[in-house]
Amino acid sequence: MRLLRNPVAQYLILAVLLFGVLSLATSVLSARVAAQQASDDARQVTRVLARSVAEPAIPRGLVDGDAGAIDKLDREVLDRLLVGDVRRVKIWRGDGTIVYSDESSLIGAQYPLDEEEREVLENGGIEAEVSDLSKPENRLETEPGGLVEVYTRIRSPEGEPMLFEVYYSADDLAARQSALFAPIQRITVGGLLAMLVIATPIIWVLTRRLTRTGRERERLLRASMTASEAERRRIARDLHDGVVQDLAGTAFSVTAVGRDERVPDDVREDLQQAGHSLRTSLKALRSLLVSIHPPDLHADGLAAALTDLSAPAATAQVETNVHVSDIGEVPDDTVRLVWRVAQEAVRNAIRHAHATTLEVDVHRQDDRLVLRVVDDGQGFDVEGERDPASFGLRGLASLVKDEGGRLDVRSTPGEGTEVRMEVGIG
Amino acid sequence: MTRPVTRLVLGTAAGVLIAMVPSGVSASDDEVRREGSCSGKAGWEMRASWDDDERIEVRGRVEDTGRGQIWAWKIKHNGSVSASGRAVTGSSGFEVRRALVDLPGVDHCVFRAERLRTGEVCRGVIDW
Numbered sequence: 001m002r003l004l005r006n007p008v009a010q011y012l013i014l015a016v017l018l019f020g021v022l023s024l025a026t027s028v029l030s031a032r033v034a035a036q037q038a039s040d041d042a043r044q045v046t047r048v049l050a051r052s053v054a055e056p057a058i059p060r061g062l063v064d065g066d067a068g069a070i071d072k073l074d075r076e077v078l079d080r081l082l083v084g085d086v087r088r089v090k091i092w093r094g095d096g097t098i099v100y101s102d103e104s105s106l107i108g109a110q111y112p113l114d115e116e117e118r119e120v121l122e123n124g125g126i127e128a129e130v131s132d133l134s135k136p137e138n139r140l141e142t143e144p145g146g147l148v149e150v151y152t153r154i155r156s157p158e159g160e161p162m163l164f165e166v167y168y169s170a171d172d173l174a175a176r177q178s179a180l181f182a183p184i185q186r187i188t189v190g191g192l193l194a195m196l197v198i199a200t201p202i203i204w205v206l207t208r209r210l211t212r213t214g215r216e217r218e219r220l221l222r223a224s225m226t227a228s229e230a231e232r233r234r235i236a237r238d239l240h241d242g243v244v245q246d247l248a249g250t251a252f253s254v255t256a257v258g259r260d261e262r263v264p265d266d267v268r269e270d271l272q273q274a275g276h277s278l279r280t281s282l283k284a285l286r287s288l289l290v291s292i293h294p295p296d297l298h299a300d301g302l303a304a305a306l307t308d309l310s311a312p313a314a315t316a317q318v319e320t321n322v323h324v325s326d327i328g329e330v331p332d333d334t335v336r337l338v339w340r341v342a343q344e345a346v347r348n349a350i351r352h353a354h355a356t357t358l359e360v361d362v363h364r365q366d367d368r369l370v371l372r373v374v375d376d377g378q379g380f381d382v383e384g385e386r387d388p389a390s391f392g393l394r395g396l397a398s399l400v401k402d403e404g405g406r407l408d409v410r411s412t413p414g415e416g417t418e419v420r421m422e423v424g425i426g
Numbered sequence: 427m428t429r430p431v432t433r434l435v436l437g438t439a440a441g442v443l444i445a446m447v448p449s450g451v452s453a454s455d456d457e458v459r460r461e462g463s464c465s466g467k468a469g470w471e472m473r474a475s476w477d478d479d480e481r482i483e484v485r486g487r488v489e490d491t492g493r494g495q496i497w498a499w500k501i502k503h504n505g506s507v508s509a510s511g512r513a514v515t516g517s518s519g520f521e522v523r524r525a526l527v528d529l530p531g532v533d534h535c536v537f538r539a540e541r542l543r544t545g546e547v548c549r550g551v552i553d554w
Binding site: 066075108 | 479524533
């Protein structure tokens with residue numbers, strides 16, 4: 001299945017399918033053209049035999065079945081009529097009597113002419129059709145592949161119209177058709193094959209180049225995310241070790257002084273308010289620190305980390321519900337991935353969704369860990385142009401894919417958004 | 427017609443008829459042969475056989491003639507002239523052969539030769 005995702009494999013499959021279809025189509029068309037050409041050739045040969053060989057040699061009396069006239073015609077033209085693919089020659093009188101044939105036992109026999117033959121006899125022209133070997137006049141024919149008969153009108157010296165009919169071996173015509181068809185097929189199929197052979201390495205090279213470019217972009221993206229994470233870690237550590245500690249100490253001191261009875265009441269009240277304000281700021285700062293960079297994450301601490309992560313949502317008047325079921329042993333890398341995806345999804349929900357409720361759920365499904373971040377916000381068109389803000393999720397999707405998981409974003413305008421991540425933990 | 431002339435005509439006709447009666451007949455599966463005497467000093471022979479194209483090959487021969495005689499000959503097939511021509515005899519007469527189409531039924535083949543200067547007639551018939 002992985003092979004099927006390869007663009008070169010896809011191209012080859014499509015090309016081979018297209019090649020097959022085109023080959024079949026050109027074969028059918030070429031065969032049709034070749035058959036037409038073979039039929040035209042047979043008509044042309046018949047026309048030449050009728051006009052240049054048979055008609056000038058017909059003696060007076062033939063039309064009346066005169067034996068001497070039959071002999072004369074036979075001696076003069078038999079060798080010149082039975083040439084190439086010609087298997088049988090008949091000359092018919094208008095009443096359906098065969099007045100001459102190379103098969104002498106047919107001479108003098110009478111058979112009804114069919115409609116097409118009568119039309120040619122009356123109006124001229126030339127016709128070709130597959131011989132009906134069940135007809136009595138064809139009872140002597142034993143050609144295994146059948147016969148094709150071509151007939152045209154000639155005239156006796158007395159001016160009587162007669163039907164000159166030549167029978168060709170269908171096998172011979174088919175062989176000639178094949179001879180005509182083979183070069184066309186070679187050119188067509190050869191051309192397609194050549195195109196396939198030339199295009200495949202080009203596609204392969206281009207695909208490799210694109211793949212390389214894609215990998216490079218991914219690498220840059222990952223490096224950028226890693227750098228960003230390192231920077232965030234440094235800022236978080238600096239804030240935690242510096243400003244947070246200082247603020248905590250200050251808040252503690254201010255609160256302690258605010259409780260000192262030696263301090264005047266009005267000043268104590270101000271100090272207590274200042275202490276409360278400092279503690280609120282400290283809490284916000286800690287939440288910010290968590291969002292900048294999570295603490296060292298393990299499966300056990302995932303629920304707390306996600307709760308901290310969702311704290312700003314509560315501040316933004318979004319009813320938040322975080323639920324992490326017993327997920328058991330999960331690698332730290334996977335826990336970090338869950339946290340990062342949740343971070344991006346929660347951030348998007350707070351910033352863009354205008355949601356009133358937000359649900360973060362992590363549970364185990366067989367050997368996979370599933371994260372769902374669902375909001376009831378304004379949603380968006382997933383197929384439409386992406387908000388630049390969603391770039392983070394797209395970048396994370398790549399990371400998730402690298403871990404063998406998948407990240408899906410389901411959203412409809414006006415109906416909220418669900419970000420769902422599944423990743424293997426087996 | 428005067429009596430001597432009548433006698434001459436009748437005598438000649440009887441002589442011709444007698445002369446043209448075949449004196450020898452032989453046949454095999456593949457060939458029929460006739461021979462006889464002409465109305466003069468010459469003799470004739472006629473043969474019919476199949477050729478390679480399954481046609482009837484008719485051969486007519488006039489023998490015992492002097493060199494340089496001119497003869498007109500015909501081969502008739504079912505009563506119509508199939509072939510005709512003139513021949514000049516060599517040391518042993520002359521021979522013609524023609525292919526006739528084997529038509530349904532009996533093919534009535536006639537070879538007839540006439541010496542132009544004397545009116546001597548040779549005639550053979552084969553029904554094939």
